Amino acid sequence: MMHMWQLIKLQLKVSLGLSALSWYRRHKDKRFFYGIGLVLLVVGSLSPMAWLYFRLIRTAYFTALMLGQPEAVLTMSLLSSSFFVLFFGSIYVLSAFYFSRDLSFLIPLPLQPRVILAAKFAVVLVNNYIIVAPLFLPALAVFGLNQGMGPLYWLAGLAVFLFLPVTPLAVGSAAILLLMRVTNFSGRRDALRLLGLMLLMVILVAFNYFVTSIPPGEEADFIQGLIAGERSLVNFLARAFPPAAFATRALSAPLPAAALNFLIFTAASLAVLPVISFLADRLFYRGLIGGEEISARRSISARELDRKLARSSSPVWAIAMREIKILIRTPIYLFNSVGILVIVPVLLLVPSLARGGLAPLLQMFTNVEQRLFLNLGAAAFIGVMALFTPGASSSFSREGKMFWLSKVIPVGPAQQIKGKILSSYLLAFLAVPYIILFTLFAVPFSLSELLMVILLGAALSFPVITLSLLADLLRPYLDWDNPQKAIKQNLNVVLGMVAGGAALYLVYLAGRLVYAGGAADPFVYLAVLVASLILGAVPYAILMKIADACYQKTGT
Amino acid sequence: MSKSYNKGKVKAVDDLSLSVRPGEIFGFLGPNGAGKTTTIKMMVGLLKADSGTISINGYSIEREPIAVKQSISYVPDNPEVYEKLTGIEYLNFLGDVYGVPAAARRERIARFLDLFGLTGAVNNLIQSYSHGMRQKIVLIGALLHEPQVFILDEPMVGLDPKSSHSLKEYMKEHCAGGRTVFFSTHILEVAEKLCHRIGIIHQGRLIACGTMEELREQSRDKSLENIFLELTE
Numbered sequence: 001m002m003h004m005w006q007l008i009k010l011q012l013k014v015s016l017g018l019s020a021l022s023w024y025r026r027h028k029d030k031r032f033f034y035g036i037g038l039v040l041l042v043v044g045s046l047s048p049m050a051w052l053y054f055r056l057i058r059t060a061y062f063t064a065l066m067l068g069q070p071e072a073v074l075t076m077s078l079l080s081s082s083f084f085v086l087f088f089g090s091i092y093v094l095s096a097f098y099f100s101r102d103l104s105f106l107i108p109l110p111l112q113p114r115v116i117l118a119a120k121f122a123v124v125l126v127n128n129y130i131i132v133a134p135l136f137l138p139a140l141a142v143f144g145l146n147q148g149m150g151p152l153y154w155l156a157g158l159a160v161f162l163f164l165p166v167t168p169l170a171v172g173s174a175a176i177l178l179l180m181r182v183t184n185f186s187g188r189r190d191a192l193r194l195l196g197l198m199l200l201m202v203i204l205v206a207f208n209y210f211v212t213s214i215p216p217g218e219e220a221d222f223i224q225g226l227i228a229g230e231r232s233l234v235n236f237l238a239r240a241f242p243p244a245a246f247a248t249r250a251l252s253a254p255l256p257a258a259a260l261n262f263l264i265f266t267a268a269s270l271a272v273l274p275v276i277s278f279l280a281d282r283l284f285y286r287g288l289i290g291g292e293e294i295s296a297r298r299s300i301s302a303r304e305l306d307r308k309l310a311r312s313s314s315p316v317w318a319i320a321m322r323e324i325k326i327l328i329r330t331p332i333y334l335f336n337s338v339g340i341l342v343i344v345p346v347l348l349l350v351p352s353l354a355r356g357g358l359a360p361l362l363q364m365f366t367n368v369e370q371r372l373f374l375n376l377g378a379a380a381f382i383g384v385m386a387l388f389t390p391g392a393s394s395s396f397s398r399e400g401k402m403f404w405l406s407k408v409i410p411v412g413p414a415q416q417i418k419g420k421i422l423s424s425y426l427l428a429f430l431a432v433p434y435i436i437l438f439t440l441f442a443v444p445f446s447l448s449e450l451l452m453v454i455l456l457g458a459a460l461s462f463p464v465i466t467l468s469l470l471a472d473l474l475r476p477y478l479d480w481d482n483p484q485k486a487i488k489q490n491l492n493v494v495l496g497m498v499a500g501g502a503a504l505y506l507v508y509l510a511g512r513l514v515y516a517g518g519a520a521d522p523f524v525y526l527a528v529l530v531a532s533l534i535l536g537a538v539p540y541a542i543l544m545k546i547a548d549a550c551y552q553k554t555g556t
Numbered sequence: 557m558s559k560s561y562n563k564g565k566v567k568a569v570d571d572l573s574l575s576v577r578p579g580e581i582f583g584f585l586g587p588n589g590a591g592k593t594t595t596i597k598m599m600v601g602l603l604k605a606d607s608g609t610i611s612i613n614g615y616s617i618e619r620e621p622i623a624v625k626q627s628i629s630y631v632p633d634n635p636e637v638y639e640k641l642t643g644i645e646y647l648n649f650l651g652d653v654y655g656v657p658a659a660a661r662r663e664r665i666a667r668f669l670d671l672f673g674l675t676g677a678v679n680n681l682i683q684s685y686s687h688g689m690r691q692k693i694v695l696i697g698a699l700l701h702e703p704q705v706f707i708l709d710e711p712m713v714g715l716d717p718k719s720s721h722s723l724k725e726y727m728k729e730h731c732a733g734g735r736t737v738f739f740s741t742h743i744l745e746v747a748e749k750l751c752h753r754i755g756i757i758h759q760g761r762l763i764a765c766g767t768m769e770e771l772r773e774q775s776r777d778k779s780l781e782n783i784f785l786e787l788t789e
Binding site: 304412 | 602622626637641651652655657676
């Protein structure tokens with residue numbers, strides 16, 4: 001037991017960066033406050049979304065109140081939190097249990113498998129509070145404040161919040177332990193990751209379809225349909241996942257029943273832990289050991305070797321190709337940088353599909369009388385795609401511990417950055433096939449229009465790419481042990497999107513100003529082009545100026 | 557040159573002055589934490605010296621870093637390489653950035669792959685390589701442009717005996733052509749047999765430097781091991 005607590009403490013310190021944070025506070029206070037400031041900035045930039053969610057929960061509460069079951073808002077949020085934890089948490093469980101790099105250090109230690117697994121479970125659990133907090137706490141607040149609940153409610157609410165992810169995570173962990181025991185997936189971690197990410201994509205699209213299928217103006221009726229009656233979705237799911245029902249009653253029923261339900265809920269949450277512990281001792285090592293990656297050796301003939309070595313290229317192109325090759329061969333990079341270019345257009349189309357097919361959407365485009373709007377819209381699509389792909393905003397971070405090589409090669413940082421810009425453009429231009437499909441099947445562009453759209457799209461991508469690279473160059477996150485962290489736990493990705501989004505908005509304002517002044521179309525195009533180039537040239541010039549110094553001080 | 561950490565509290569390299577000649581194999585010895593890797597990292601541009609200058613092949617690492625990097629190559633002690641590239645892609649990438657012509661690239665890669673016994677694996681992703689194989693692919697990449705100065709940090713660690721022997725032979729061959737090898741090591745026998753001159757660093761300061769004979773003159777003992785232990789005690 002002693003070992004378990006020690007290891008849990010250690011894992012939490014490492015995973016949450018507590019030791020590093022405390023060290024920075026004592027030795028490098030500038031970096032400490034910089035980190036804290038960045039976290040606050042990200043939280044602040046996400047607050048409008050949180051406010052929207054809060055309002056949705058309020059609407060749901062008042063609809064439920066009219067139906068005489070206000071506690072349904074708690075059940076809904078408890079259920080959604082649990083399902084999110086079950087799905088996202090399970091992906092995290094898989095990564096933490098089977099693919100953590102510290103396993104090669106932990107396994108040879110004289111520790112029971114359950115001790116190692118408990119520590120990993122604790123880390124996943126703590127990280128899942130980030131998922132649960134924004135989903136559950138607004139509902140807890142809306143219900144508590146509107147019902148005028150006393151201190152016991154808030155105390156019980158805190159306990160429910162803390163226990164809420166335990167059961168879904170335990171269920172997910174048990175499923176993962178069994179899956180890894182009976183399959184040979186641990187040796188094919190890349191395939192498994194890609195599979196998980198594709199599943200995530202399907203769930204996101206399905207969720208989007210579900211949300212957008214609510215007819216506009218009929219949200220209250222929709223919510224009513226969800227919660228009213230014994231056969232409603234919420235009641236059905238609550239029966240399928242009883243802890244949500246126990247927790248709801250613990251928070252909303254009169255005192256004796258509330259206390260009983262609270263006890264059942266906490267006891268059920270605690271009862272799953274010995275089960276996981278039992279499974280850990282029996283299954284964990286059997287699924288883990290022997291899963292080291294050993295790919296079949298493909299020897300190469302002298303002729304093939306000659307062929308592969310026959311081409312030489314410029315350093316800038318070589319850097320761009322290195323970026324692209326590594327990106328497409330690392331599932332998490334591929335999914336986030338390229339997959340997102342598939343997901344975003346699909347998510348944009350889903351509302352139309354959910355409301356009766358693509359015909360009305362196509363009709364809308366055909367009805368746009370001014371070609372100016374269509375052309376600028378298509379160009380903006382390329383710029384927005386560049387904004388959504390984190391290829392540039394994680395470009396330096398993705399190099400990680402390999403950054404030493406970029407510092408010792410005889411290619412100046414400025415040249416290397418040009419290679420990164422080139423590779424970012426190659427990614428952004430993955431949006432061009434959509435434009436071509438659009439011109440083939442929706443609204444035809446003339447060749448000159450198509451070229452102009454691509455040119456303007458490239459111009460709009462310029463500030464997005466350079467600002468994203470600048471964000472990552474200033475504070476690259478190189479000290480990761482799992483590529484997922486380089487892109488998913490990298491604040492630069494969010495900062496790059498915010499800065500790039502702001503730049504696109506400024507370009508839009510410039511175009512609108514010229515259009516409102518009654519200028520002819522070519523002048524509007526010109527305004528967009530010039531504004532984009534200026535907004536891109538400034539960060540580009542900064543990148544070129546600071547590249548040497550930043551490379552010098554980055555990494556060792 | 558000097559280099560300190562923690563705002564000057566820890567002196568990693570303390571007023572070190574050293575000159576290595578063309579055609580020389582120079583061995584850099586010292587206990588753990590003596591400042592060997594810090595010195596090497598400053599030489600190759602991975603770290604900036606707090607004071608002093610570093611000049612390689614007549615170029616200053618401070619003022620002409622690209623010229624220095626073009627004429628040197630570096631093999632780190634723990635080779636972190638792009639796992640998602642195949643060996644051949646990694647070598648091609650380095651060939652491109654060092655500007656090695658295609659014909660020379662083909663000839664050298666084939667020769668070094670053969671020398672280090674990596675031909676069979678060069679088409680695989682580096683993530684499937686063992687530690688020693690990674691060390692070898694980094695070595696081959698470093699030799700691709702036939703650097704004037706070859707800088708290695710603990711190069712023998714992880715290499716099998718045959719590859720270790722091949723590397724030592726290559727070092728001799730490299731220097732015979734008037735080029736230079738600078739390497740750090742803990743293996744005193746290797747340093748004793750291979751190096752023209754040896755430098756010993758302790759607590760950031762160069763405490764001894766010279767040929768084996770010159771070092772022996774400084775000490776009553778004959779073996780490098782005892783000289784090393786006596787000096788670094």
